[in-house]
Amino acid sequence: MTRCLVLLSPSANHVYVGQSPQLSAAELALTCPAIGPIEPTSLAGVEYLALETADLDDATLAGISGASATMACFALEGDLLRPVELPRVDLLDDDLVTIPKYQGKTNEQFTRLLLNVTVAALRGGPAARRDAGERLAVLDPMCGRGTTLATCWLAGHNAYGVDDDVRALEAMAAHLSTWLRRKRLKHSAGSSKFRRDGRTLGKRFDAEVRLPGLAPLTLAALPGDTRDSAELWGRKTFDAIVTDAPYGIVHGAHTESGPHRSPASLLAEAIPVWAGQLRRGGALGLSWNTHGLAREDLLAMMAEAGLVPQDGPEWSHFSHRVDSSIQRDLAVALRPVDAG
Structure with missing residues (x-):
C-alpha cells in the first residue's frame, strides 16, 4: 500500500x-x-x-x-x-471560473465538488459514455451567471443552462465571449432571440470551443423559468442535472404567488420537471440551505418524482456552514436504468 x-x-x-x-x-x-x-x-x-x-x-x-x-x-x-506528478485533467484554464466576482456566487471549489460527486454516481449508459471518454450533457436549470456551466467545460462536459434572470445570462455571455477571444481559442459564440409561444423570452446564448484533437465542447443557455425547463428544451435529455438551489437569502425562490425565503415550494414544483429531463441512469445533484428544507423532506421530494436518492453514511459528511443563515448540504438521486 x-x-x-x-x-x-x-x-x-x-x-x-x-x-x-x-x-x-x-x-x-x-x-x-x-x-x-x-x-x-x-x-x-x-x-x-x-x-x-x-x-x-x-x-x-x-x-x-x-x-x-x-x-x-x-x-x-x-x-x-x-x-x-498529477496529470492535468482540466481541458481549459481555471480562470474561466475564477475571474467573475459577484455577490451570491457559489464557491468554485464547492461547485466542482457537487459536479464530481453527481457524475460519479451515474449508472448504466451515462457511466459507459463517461468511461469511454465521450462528452456528458450536463444541465444547470438555475444557472445564473454560469459558474456550474463553466466548471462543466473545465471537466470536459457539454453544458446547458436555464435561468429567468436575463441580466445574469447576459453577463455570462459577455464573460465567456471575452475569455474565449483573449485565450485565442478556436471558437464560436453568440446570442440570438429566443421565442416560445409567440413571445420573446430573452436571448439564447450558444458557444463552442474546438481544442486540438478533441471533440468540441458546447454550451447553451436559455432564458426562462426553471419549472418550464422541459418545455424550453423540448425532447432533449441530459446525463446529469447539477444545480445550487436558491438559499432564500440573497437569491429568493419564486413561485406563482411571489417570492419566498424558503426554496421548498420552488423545488417541490421543479424536481419532477428535472427528473423527466434525465436519461436513464442519469443523476440529479442538488445543493441547498437546510435551514429552509430538511434533508429528509428533500429526499422525499426526489423519491416522489421517481428518482432514487443516494443515502447512507458516505453521503452524511457534506453539510457545512456558509454563514449564520446558511447551512449548505448536497443530495444526489438517480433515475433508474429501467425507468419508463
Whole structure:
C-alpha cells in the first residue's frame, strides 16, 4: 500500500477553508473508490488529506487530480515526502471560473465538488459514455451567471443552462465571449432571440470551443423559468442535472404567488420537471440551505418524482456552514436504468 498526503488548495472564503478537509475527504471517498481510508491530518502545521491506495495508477492519479480542492500530492516515504506528478485533467484554464466576482456566487471549489460527486454516481449508459471518454450533457436549470456551466467545460462536459434572470445570462455571455477571444481559442459564440409561444423570452446564448484533437465542447443557455425547463428544451435529455438551489437569502425562490425565503415550494414544483429531463441512469445533484428544507423532506421530494436518492453514511459528511443563515448540504438521486 502507498500512503499519500494531498495538499489542499487555498480558498478565498475563510469559512470554507476550515471545512475543506472534511468535504474533500467525503468527495474522494465517493469519486475514487480504489482509495483506502481518507482522513484529514496535519504535518508541521500544514493541513493535508492522508490516504492509502494499492496502486498509484493513471485512473487513481486522475481522480486525485480532479478533486475539487487538490493542489499537490506527495507519497510518504518514512519521514520524507516525495512529490507525485498529477496529470492535468482540466481541458481549459481555471480562470474561466475564477475571474467573475459577484455577490451570491457559489464557491468554485464547492461547485466542482457537487459536479464530481453527481457524475460519479451515474449508472448504466451515462457511466459507459463517461468511461469511454465521450462528452456528458450536463444541465444547470438555475444557472445564473454560469459558474456550474463553466466548471462543466473545465471537466470536459457539454453544458446547458436555464435561468429567468436575463441580466445574469447576459453577463455570462459577455464573460465567456471575452475569455474565449483573449485565450485565442478556436471558437464560436453568440446570442440570438429566443421565442416560445409567440413571445420573446430573452436571448439564447450558444458557444463552442474546438481544442486540438478533441471533440468540441458546447454550451447553451436559455432564458426562462426553471419549472418550464422541459418545455424550453423540448425532447432533449441530459446525463446529469447539477444545480445550487436558491438559499432564500440573497437569491429568493419564486413561485406563482411571489417570492419566498424558503426554496421548498420552488423545488417541490421543479424536481419532477428535472427528473423527466434525465436519461436513464442519469443523476440529479442538488445543493441547498437546510435551514429552509430538511434533508429528509428533500429526499422525499426526489423519491416522489421517481428518482432514487443516494443515502447512507458516505453521503452524511457534506453539510457545512456558509454563514449564520446558511447551512449548505448536497443530495444526489438517480433515475433508474429501467425507468419508463
